[in-house]
Amino acid sequence: MAEHAQGSRALLICLCLCLCLLLSSSEHLAMSMDLDDDDFFDDSFYDEVAPARRLYDERRLNVLNSNTSSNRSGAAFCRLLSLQILDLSNNQLTGELPDCWWEMQALQFMDLSNNSFSGQIPEAPPTHNCYLESLHLAGNGFTGVFPSVVQGCESLATLDIGNNQFSGTIPPWIGGEDRALKILRLRSNNFTGEIPPDLSKLPQLQLLDLANNGLTGPIPREFGKLTAMRNPIINSTGSLDGSTYQDRIDIIWKGQELIFQRILQLMTGIDLSGNSLSQCIPEEITNLEGLRFLNLSRNNLSCGIPKNIGSLNVLESLDLSLNELSGVIPVGLSNMVSLNTLNLSNNHLSGQIPTGNQLQTLNDPSIYSNNPGLCGPPLDIPCTNASPALDKKDGKDCDQWLYYCVIAGIVFGFWLWCGMILSIPKWRHSVFFFVDRMQYKVMLKLQPIDQYLSKEKSDPLL
Template identity: 65%
Template sequence: MTDHAQASRGPLLCCLLLLLLSSPQRATSMYLDDDDDGSFSGGGGPRQRSLSGVVLNSNSSNGTGAGAAFCRLLSLQILDLSNNRLSGELPDCWWNLQALQFMDLSNNSFSGEIPAAKASHNCSLESVHLAGNGFTGVFPPVLEGCNSLATLDIGNNRFFGAIPPWIGAGVPSLRILSLRSNNFTGQIPQELSRLSQLQLLDMANNSLTGSIPVAFGKLASMRDPKIVSTPGSLDGSNYQDRIDIIWKGQELIFQRTIQLLTGIDLSGNSLSQCIPEELTKLEGLRFLNLSRNRLSCGIPTDIGSLKNLEFLDLSSNELAGAIPQSISILSSLSIFNISNNHLSGKIPTGSQMQTLTDPLSYYNNSGLCGFPIAPCANTSLASEETKGEENQDQWLYYCVIAGIVFGFWLWFGVLFTMETWRSAVLLFVDGMQCNIMKKVSHIDQFLSEGNSDQYL
């Protein structure tokens, strides 16, 4: 049994040994101790516990052992085992590393649930990367109380269940939260709006339902990107934090410019109801992806308030109505997709809209017309002009009627309030009446004389 276990760790130990021998800096700070069953130890003794960093990424190492060996490195601050072929479950003792700040296990073949921590666990983590593995279970409860945790990336795993509301208070320093491509269900908790430093929220490709929380309009760092603190090195080292996201349709890694990254990606879920108008208050957003959901109503009228927006994808929803004219003032917008909806009307024109020339961005909206798709029909334009003329005529009629009514009451108002004018008008009317009566009497006398002559 012992021989078989050592044989299974052989490839891992050989690769790590070659790596250490080829790197003078790592060889002087860390070595493998065969007496410790393939575990890592620090230079200077078989039980060295003062090692501050282990970086063994992108080495194609594989194996299932040596995980528990890290538990003795009580001073370990940086642990980077990303982009290897490591497998197995995480040992429970990993959470005993009280000094650990940066942990990157992404893009391996780890599996199982994230182990729970002891009640006395003091979380010092600032950055956790578990993406690209086979982890299962609910959202890791061990992260509750990690007050310094700024980056959490657990995407591309098999986590399931609801997103716990305690994230809003239990992890208050979060700047980056990536839960993409898991099996999370239920509604998006409104408590996430309490994360005042949150600048990136990625929940794409899950099974989330319900509506987009209106409270997202209160996300402070997205409303005012100036208050986003610049992520620096970890505890004075040169090790920089990073995040892997889908940016304008491409998978990119942001590191030095991570402080400039501000956006929301809720695509590929089952979200419904309207897009909250409150989202237009997040003026710091650089990208907004709500595609492949069941969102209805229309595009928010004040979408033009997102003045820093570079990427907007609302495709494959059930949006209806016209495209707001305010979208034409988004001077930084370079990627725009509203295909597969029920939108109608003329596409807004403007300096920036003229640069969005891909007709596929407007595909499958039968009511849309204008550049860069089919021009609007003349009949529709004529009907619009006719409606405009009819509206003008109606306003003219209303003005004439209002003028007559106003003049009528003004005239009678003057007569009732000014005695001199009233007397003059009455005398004038009496004079006119007397003149008319005199003329009528003459005509009547003439007619009566003519009738009397017939009998002569």
């Protein structure tokens, strides 16, 4: 009996092992059949991107990122007509994108960032239907002008083409009320020209990063109309319905490069640093009360800091360093209760540094360094009577110009009055008649005195 029981137990274990092997083989075979349906992946494709992991579910095909891929990206991708999510970021892929790339019209999310791709972005055919919601091409070697294929992607919410070698101007058509752009990242390229004011027409734009380019001209005053930055809309950004895929973006946050993903919809900011922008900081930018960071450093901005800067109540990071700003620091800066990162160094600011509220916690002197006219804590420069001399001088200059203007006005008015009298006969006759009447009345008043004096002279007894 014992031997029979042991034999049955061994047989049962063998059967279980066989069943497990069979199930594993069947699952592997089913996976292979699903992946290789219609011969989507040929031998050359496996040679080129075989190390990338591939997962298939009931709704879509995801090509997930890995860190071992090399060689070129083949045109085999163009046969994946049902592909919705493509993430090949952080690999070592090289070469140019194939011309047939845009045949995958079901693509909604495409991430090729941080590879070694080069060349120009292929132009899409006129019949191309673009359903892209997120396009990441950052960290490659792409060249050419702003990719025109984006013009037909009206559903595009995230566009990140930073850290490439794109050149030319930023096209005005990127802005429009019918576009869904929420994130526009063009930093570290070779874009030139002025910032198109049409960007202010984007109703959902919440992140604008144009840093480290060759942009010139003023900051558009129209930026004060950016709706999503005036009244931030908290909504989901860049995720497919029923998908766990989440969009992400690299942001220079408080001096550090961080990747924002889950709280991306909460971030609102503008980064225009590292360009050649000039003229004044528009006062209209203080209308963007939803901003969480504002970086205008390393430009040629002049004039002063906007007086209403304190209206940016939720601003956490402000960098205006390395410009040509002058004047005093607005007192309203101390009312920004959320501010915890500030840099006003390397300007021409003067006067006493405001104190109180949140500014009391920002006690690093480097925040205000290389502003010879500044004084007061946290600097070791006391504010003496001589410190505000520049302000008094400016006041005297203003008074002097006021005197000049008043004198010029009097002289001009006098000669204008004389000219009118000489040129209009009716006025001239009236004036002369008025003068004669006044003279006659004065003579009547003086007649008794004149008679008395005449009588004194004629009477010898007096």
